[in-house]
Amino acid sequence: MNKSLIACLLLLITITLLFSKTIEEEINNKIMYLELFPDDLKERYELAYLYNLMNQLVDAESQYRYIINKDSLNTDAWIGYLWSMSLQEKHHEVLSFEDKALLLTQKNPSVMNIMAFTHGSLNSDYEAIYYYREVLKDNHSNQTELFLANKGVAGHYFWTGDYYQFNRINKAFNQLLPEEEKQNLMPIFLYMYSGISYGYNDKDIDFQTFNQWVSLGALEAELIVENKRVKSQQTKTNYTFKLDNYFYPVNLSAQFHLVKNDQRHESEHKDGYACQFSVSKPFYPYKSKLEPYFSLAFFDYDSFDSDKIGQVETGAYLYTDLITTGLSYSQSRYPKDHRSYTLDIHYKLKDWYAIQLITGFGDNNNMISMSGQIFDEWSSTKQFHQINHYFYWKRLIGSLSYNRSLMNRWSDSWMMSAGIRY
Numbered sequence: 343m344n345k346s347l348i349a350c351l352l353l354l355i356t357i358t359l360l361f362s363k364t365i366e367e368e369i370n371n372k373i374m375y376l377e378l379f380p381d382d383l384k385e386r387y388e389l390a391y392l393y394n395l396m397n398q399l400v401d402a403e404s405q406y407r408y409i410i411n412k413d414s415l416n417t418d419a420w421i422g423y424l425w426s427m428s429l430q431e432k433h434h435e436v437l438s439f440e441d442k443a444l445l446l447t448q449k450n451p452s453v454m455n456i457m458a459f460t461h462g463s464l465n466s467d468y469e470a471i472y473y474y475r476e477v478l479k480d481n482h483s484n485q486t487e488l489f490l491a492n493k494g495v496a497g498h499y500f501w502t503g504d505y506y507q508f509n510r511i512n513k514a515f516n517q518l519l520p521e522e523e524k525q526n527l528m529p530i531f532l533y534m535y536s537g538i539s540y541g542y543n544d545k546d547i548d549f550q551t552f553n554q555w556v557s558l559g560a561l562e563a564e565l566i567v568e569n570k571r572v573k574s575q576q577t578k579t580n581y582t583f584k585l586d587n588y589f590y591p592v593n594l595s596a597q598f599h600l601v602k603n604d605q606r607h608e609s610e611h612k613d614g615y616a617c618q619f620s621v622s623k624p625f626y627p628y629k630s631k632l633e634p635y636f637s638l639a640f641f642d643y644d645s646f647d648s649d650k651i652g653q654v655e656t657g658a659y660l661y662t663d664l665i666t667t668g669l670s671y672s673q674s675r676y677p678k679d680h681r682s683y684t685l686d687i688h689y690k691l692k693d694w695y696a697i698q699l700i701t702g703f704g705d706n707n708n709m710i711s712m713s714g715q716i717f718d719e720w721s722s723t724k725q726f727h728q729i730n731h732y733f734y735w736k737r738l739i740g741s742l743s744y745n746r747s748l749m750n751r752w753s754d755s756w757m758m759s760a761g762i763r764y
Contacts, residue, residue: 369396372392387409387416387422390406390419390426399430415447417446420443421450421453428463436460437461449480451477451480451482451487454480459494461473465663467501467663468502468630468663470494471495471499472626474494475491475495492511492515495507504588506588509560530558530559531558532556534764536552536762537553537555538552538761541755541756541758542755542757544755548571551568552566553761566584567579567580578604579604580602592622592623597617598617599710600615601614614642615641616642616710618640618653620637621635623635629662630660632660633660635658636655638652639652639653639709640653641674653709654672654673654674656670657669666688668685668686670683670684672706674709682702685701693734694733694735695734697731698728701728723747725747725748728744728745730742730743739760739762740758740759741757742758743759744757
């Protein structure tokens with residue numbers, strides 16, 4: 343058996359060497375021919391193809407470039423040129439030809455696949471999703487182009503958290519496999535984050551927060567414990583549990599809050615709870631993801647005459663590869679209408695730094711927010727403006743924040759946090 347295996351390996355090596363030698367001879371012949379007839383673009387294209395077979399990508403690139411300079415509408419040359427650069431990981435050079443190549447090839451599906459792959463290699467997920475979806479919608483796409491686009495877009499759906507679309511595509515692939523080759527459609531990846539925060543405002547209120555986040559992919563859970571103190575004395579503790587499910591066509595979220603007041607201090611504020619249930623649906627307009635949502639919340643605090651307080655919130659988040667923008671409107675009844683508007687902009691400037699700007703208007707007293715915060719009597723505002731700085735280094739995440747808010751008077755707050763993801 344070993345002798346047979348060795349013989350097969352020797353035969354394979356011999357065939358490869360003979361094949362390589364044959365290609366090298368053909369390359370030399372074409373080079374000599376092109377010295378006499380340099381503008382025979384068909385021969386030059388065949389030479390570039392042979393260079394690709396021999397993995398001589400730089401030589402192939404130069405031949406494709408020559409053809410394009412002579413015939414800018416040569417789609418096959420564009421495909422070869424862009425792909426040879428992409429294989430060399432010249433991603434920024436590929437993108438420098440993005441608009442020109444798409445225009446001159448009339449958005450050829452293979453060119454769009456290359457652009458999608460290149461954007462994805464640079465972690466531009468929504469740009470990649472856009473081009474892959476364009477290939478899938480193009481009636482001129484062949485089976486190979488459709489296959490590559492489906493596999494590519496599934497991966498980017500996964501990394502952007504759209505596990506329903508990821509699972510839907512993989513399910514279609516799975517149906518084509520024999521029973522023994524069928525794979526687990528939804529891989530489980532365990533991600534965790536642990537963080538602590540400290541904040542202080544000029545009303546002599548300080549707070550410390552611990553949060554533990556766990557992700558299994560389509561299912562995420564987070565526990566937040568926040569202690570608030572007035573003049574360095576323990577007064578209130580908020581316990582928050584959040585659960586997010588991204589497995590279905592609409593995303594389902596729920597969060598539950600338990601407010602515990604320290605009974606050792608005289609206070610009119612008693613214990614209470616709040617809960618919020620939300621649904622959202624992602625869509626994919628031009629190179630982005632738009633996710634509108636709707637939520638319904640309930641409150642119950644012993645210190646209020648009202649039994650339960652209802653709140654509705656609606657809004658949307660727009661995601662691009664650099665900027666995330668959120669706009670929301672919230673309304674609750676206690677004991678009269680309270681309305682609040684919030685604008686949230688998150689801008690990723692570098693791989694290691696991002697900045698977030700949040701501004702809100704309207705009375706958000708005793709409201710529960712999508713971010714998991716209860717605006718109680720100490721944190722409620724009629725308007726607020728906040729800036730957050732995020733810093734990333736390997737697995738470490740830190741932030742510095744400043745908030746200026748208005749209730750009866752303007753108040754300034756400062757916050758810092760540190761955490762590790764693993």
